[in-house]
Amino acid sequence: MHSVRRAIFSRSRKLALTMTVNTSVLRCRPSSISFPSDQPDFQDPSTAEAIALASRHLLQGNTVAFPTETVYGLGALALDPQAASRIFATKGRPADNPLIVHVSSTAMLRTLLPSTYSLPPSYDVLMKRFWPGPLTLLFPSDPDVVPPIITANHPTVAIRMPSHPVARALIAVANAPIAAPSANSSGKPSPTRAEHVLRDLGGKLEIILDGGACDVGVESTVVDGLGADGSIRVLRPGGVTVEDIESALREEIGAAAPRVLVHRRHFEDAAIEAAPTTPGMKYRHYSPSVPVTLLYTSGHPPSDFTRTPAAEFFGSLKSADSSVTVKVGLLLPSDSRLLHHAKEVPGIEWFSFPLGAVSDPAVSAQRLFDGLLTLEERGVDWILVEEVAEEKEGLAFMNRVKKAAGESRWIEL
Numbered sequence: 001m002h003s004v005r006r007a008i009f010s011r012s013r014k015l016a017l018t019m020t021v022n023t024s025v026l027r028c029r030p031s032s033i034s035f036p037s038d039q040p041d042f043q044d045p046s047t048a049e050a051i052a053l054a055s056r057h058l059l060q061g062n063t064v065a066f067p068t069e070t071v072y073g074l075g076a077l078a079l080d081p082q083a084a085s086r087i088f089a090t091k092g093r094p095a096d097n098p099l100i101v102h103v104s105s106t107a108m109l110r111t112l113l114p115s116t117y118s119l120p121p122s123y124d125v126l127m128k129r130f131w132p133g134p135l136t137l138l139f140p141s142d143p144d145v146v147p148p149i150i151t152a153n154h155p156t157v158a159i160r161m162p163s164h165p166v167a168r169a170l171i172a173v174a175n176a177p178i179a180a181p182s183a184n185s186s187g188k189p190s191p192t193r194a195e196h197v198l199r200d201l202g203g204k205l206e207i208i209l210d211g212g213a214c215d216v217g218v219e220s221t222v223v224d225g226l227g228a229d230g231s232i233r234v235l236r237p238g239g240v241t242v243e244d245i246e247s248a249l250r251e252e253i254g255a256a257a258p259r260v261l262v263h264r265r266h267f268e269d270a271a272i273e274a275a276p277t278t279p280g281m282k283y284r285h286y287s288p289s290v291p292v293t294l295l296y297t298s299g300h301p302p303s304d305f306t307r308t309p310a311a312e313f314f315g316s317l318k319s320a321d322s323s324v325t326v327k328v329g330l331l332l333p334s335d336s337r338l339l340h341h342a343k344e345v346p347g348i349e350w351f352s353f354p355l356g357a358v359s360d361p362a363v364s365a366q367r368l369f370d371g372l373l374t375l376e377e378r379g380v381d382w383i384l385v386e387e388v389a390e391e392k393e394g395l396a397f398m399n400r401v402k403k404a405a406g407e408s409r410w411i412e413l
Contacts, residue, residue, distance in 0.1 A: 020203040020204075021203060021204070021205065021206050022203075022206065023198060023201075023202045023203060023204075023205060023206060023207070023208060024206060024207055024208070025194055025198060025208045025210050026050035026053070026054070026207060026208070026209055026210065027046070027047075027050070027210045028044075028047045028050050028051065028067075028166045028209050028210060028211045029044045029046075029047045030067075030164065030165040030166055030211050030212065031165075032044035032047050033047065033165035033166065033168075033169050034165075035165075035168065038104065038105040038107060038108075038172060039172055040165070040168070040169035040172055040173070042169075047166075050209060051166065051169050051170050051173055051209070052173060053207070054066065054170055054207050054209055055170055055173040055174035057206065057207050058075060058076065058077055058083075058170075058174050058176070058178065059077070059174055059176070061076075061077065061080060061082060061083040061086070062076070062083070062086065062205075062206065062207075063075065063076045063083075063086050063087060063090055063205050064076075064170070064205065064206075064207045064208075064209065065183040065194075065197045065201065065205060065207070065208040065209065066166055066167055066170055066180075066183075066208075066209040066211070067164050067166050067167060067194070067209060067210070067211035067212065067214060068102075068134075068162040068164045068167040068180075068214065069133070069134055069162060069163045069164040069167075069214060069215050069216050069239065070134045070162075070214060070216045070217070070218060070219050070220050070238065070239050071182045071183075071190040071191060071192055071214055071216075071217070071218070071219055071369065072182065072183040072184075072190075072191040072192065072193075072194065072196065072197050072208075072214065073102070073167070073178075073180030073181065073182060073183055074087055074090060074091060074180055074181060074182065074183035074184075074201070074205070075087075075102070075170070075178040075179065075180040076178065076179055076180075077174075077176055077177075077178065077179070078099070078101045078102075078146070078150055078176070078177040078178055078179035079145065079146065079147065079176065079177060080147075081147040081149050084099065084147065084149050084150055084179050085149060087099065087179060087180075087181060088149075090201065090204050090205060091181065091184070091185055091186045091201075092185055092186045093181065093186045094186070095149070095152070096152050097152065097181075097186075098150065098151050098152040098154060098157075098158065099149075099150050099158075099179040099180070099181055100136050100158045100159070100160060100179070100180065100181065100220070100222075101146070101150060101157060101158065101159045101160075101177045101178070101179050102159075102160060102161070102162055102167065102171055102177065102178045102179070102180050103159060103160075103161050103171060103177050104161065104168045104169075104171035104172040105161070105172070106127070106131075106161075108171075108177060109159060109161070111145070111177075112139070112141075112142065112145055112146060112157065112159065112177060113139055113140065113142060114140055114142045117139070117140050120225060120230070121253060122225050122230070122232055122249060122253070122257075122258050123137060123225055125248055125249055125252040125253060126223065126225075126232075126245065126248065126249075128252075129244075129248040129252075130240050130244075130245075130248070131160070131161045132161045132162055132163035132168060133160075133161070133162075133163045133239070133240065134160070134162075134163070134216050134219075134220040134221060134238055134239025134240055135160060135220055135221050135223065135238075135239070135240045136158050136159065136160040136220045136221065136222045136223065136236075136238075137158070137159060137160065137222075137223050137225065138156045138157070138158055138159075138222070138223065138224040138225070138226055138235075139156060139157055139158075139159055139226075140155065140156060140157075140226070141154070141155055141156055141157035143155075150179055156224075156226065158222060159177075160220050164211060164214075164215075165211075166209055166211040167211075170209065182219065183197045183200075183201060183208075184196070184197070184200050184201065185200055185201070187285060187286075187287055188200060188286070188287065188288065189286045189287070189288055189368075189369045189372040189373050189376075189404065190218070190219060190286065190369050191369070191373070192213055192214040192217050192366075192369050192370050192373075193212075193213050193214075193370065194208050194209075194210035194211075194212075196369075196370075196373050199373075199377070213370070214366075215366065216238075216239040216365070216366060217365050217366035217367060217368060217369060217370065218238055218239060218365045218366075218368065218369070218393075218396045218397070218400060219236070219238050219239070219396075220236075220238045220239055220240070221234060221236065221237055221238035221239060221240040221241075221242075221245075221396070222234070222235045222236040222238065223235070223245070225258070230258045231258050231259045231260070231261050232245065232249070232258050232259065232260045232261065233261050233262075233263065233267065234260065234261065234262045234263060235263050236263070236399070237262065237395040237396040237399050238396045239393075239396070241392045241393060241395070241396075242260060242262055242395060243391075243392055245260055246260045262395070285400070285403045285404070286369070286372070286400045286401075286403050286404040287403075287404045287406075288372050288373065288375070288376040288383065288404075289376060290329075290375075290376055290380060290381060290382060290383055291381075291382050291383070291406050291407075292372070292382075292383045292384075292385060292401075292404045292405045292406060293382065293383070293384050293385070293405055293406070293407050293408065293409055294385050294387060294401050294402065294405040294407070294408040294409070295338065295384055295385065295386045295387065295408075295409055295410075295411050296387050296408060296409070296410045296411065297336075297337075297338065297386060297387060297410075297411050297413060298387070298389075305408075305409075305410040306410065307410050307411075307412040308409060308410065308411055308412060309411075309412050310338065310341035310342075310411050310412065310413055311341060311344070311345070313409060313411055314341060314342050314344075314345040314348070315345055317345075317348060317382060318345070318346075318347040318348060319347070322347065325347060325348065325349050326347065326348050326349070326381050326382070327348075327349045327351060327378075327379060327380040327381050327382075328342075328348050328349070328350055328351070328380060328381065328382045328383075328384060329351045329352075329353065329371075329375030329376075329378065329380035329382065329383040329384065330342060330350060330351065330352045330353065330383075330384055331353050331355055331368070331371045331372070331375070331383060331384065331385040331386070332352070332354065332355060332384075332385075332386045333354070333355050333356065333357060333358045333364065333386060333388065334354040334355065334356055334357055335357050335358055336358070336386055337413050338386055338411065338413070339352070341413070351375055351378050351380050353367070353370075353371035353374055353375055354367075355367050355368070355371065355386075355388075358388065358389075361388050361389065361391065361392050361393040361394035361397060362392070362393040364388050364393070364394065364397050365393040365394070365396050365397045368385075368397055368400060368401070369400075372404065385401050385404075385405065387401075
């Protein structure tokens with residue numbers, strides 16, 4: 001099986017590297033799709049036609065980029081190893097990085113799970129509250145159903161039901177589970193608009209479904225509730241906050257609600273970091289082609305950090321050649337005090353992409369990837385991102401920025 005899988009991956013990767021295709025961007029109207037049942041109802045014929053075309057493309061073993069509420073995904077049939085291998089080839093994704101499987105209904109979910117498996121009460125609650133939505137759950141994998149290329153040979157499979165109407169309709173019309181990581185070259189920031197996908201992967205896939213900007217802007221929260229102790233382990237923070245998960249479990253289960261533990265906050269797991277069961281844990285991610293620096297501005301710096309006055313730090317970004325103007329991108333909250341200090345430094349051309357108010361981490365998370373990609377497109381030489389509090393959506397924001405940044409600095413205001 002392993003040799004066959006490597007051969008399939010090798011062949012598809014060579015094909016992707018040697019062929020360029022014409023990429024069509026097909027506009028869809030999410031508001032025209034409803035779900036009176038597990039099957040979608042379309043009010044816009046052109047949207048229905050685009051999704052039908054994309055589903056046929058998937059069923060032929062090809063890849064399709066499509067919007068979800070989190071980020072744009074690069075989809076292929078999850079139960080077809082050769083189709084799934086095209087995801088890895090198109091993205092340049094390491095083969096040991098597992099994929100999330102997307103379903104359109106609980107009936108489809110059941111077709112993927114071992115017949116003897118029963119959902120724990122915690123999963124019943126989380127699915128009731130957050131499906132469809134940006135929450136991924138780990139389930140036992142049936143190796144006779146789910147191919148090992150999807151799970152990276154782990155005994156578990158990550159599954160979610162997206163809430164974006166275009167994504168859910170595409171899966172339902174294809175009537176097949178779809179594996180879909182973010183639709184970008186491996187390691188780059190995740191795309192939140194169709195134009196991001198086209199700029200990065202145009203020529204490598206034939207169809208992009210354009211459903212507008214993504215509402216959440218960061219990937220799904222990944223939860224493992226399969227441990228013997230019954231705890232809920234958050235392996236990757238994302239679109240569903242830890243606070244939301246805790247609240248739902250308390251409200252539905254009461255005093256017997258399981259503990260919610262966050263990776264790197266409440267527990268470390270060297271084994272899962274070396275051989276992750278879910279995406280986003282092992283490799284450097286979310287990095288544009290220009291350097292990114294994370295700026296800490298509050299609290300107390302760790303012992304290995306030195307406070308640098310803001311004027312001194314911004315002045316250090318200037319070129320030694322006074323005739324050269326350095327272009328610096330700023331991803332800062334709209335009410336950040338750093339902006340005032342930056343603007344006082346001559347010899348630098350500033351490009352701002354505001355992240356919303358400090359008090360609204362959901363907006364910061366929604367704008368992060370769009371900001372990184374927009375500033376990169378504007379040709380900046382450097383991108384500076386200011387920290388936000390690691391609470392609610394801010395936890396997911398900081399998780400992504402720490403992976404994107406090549407360095408961190410502590411700025412004294």
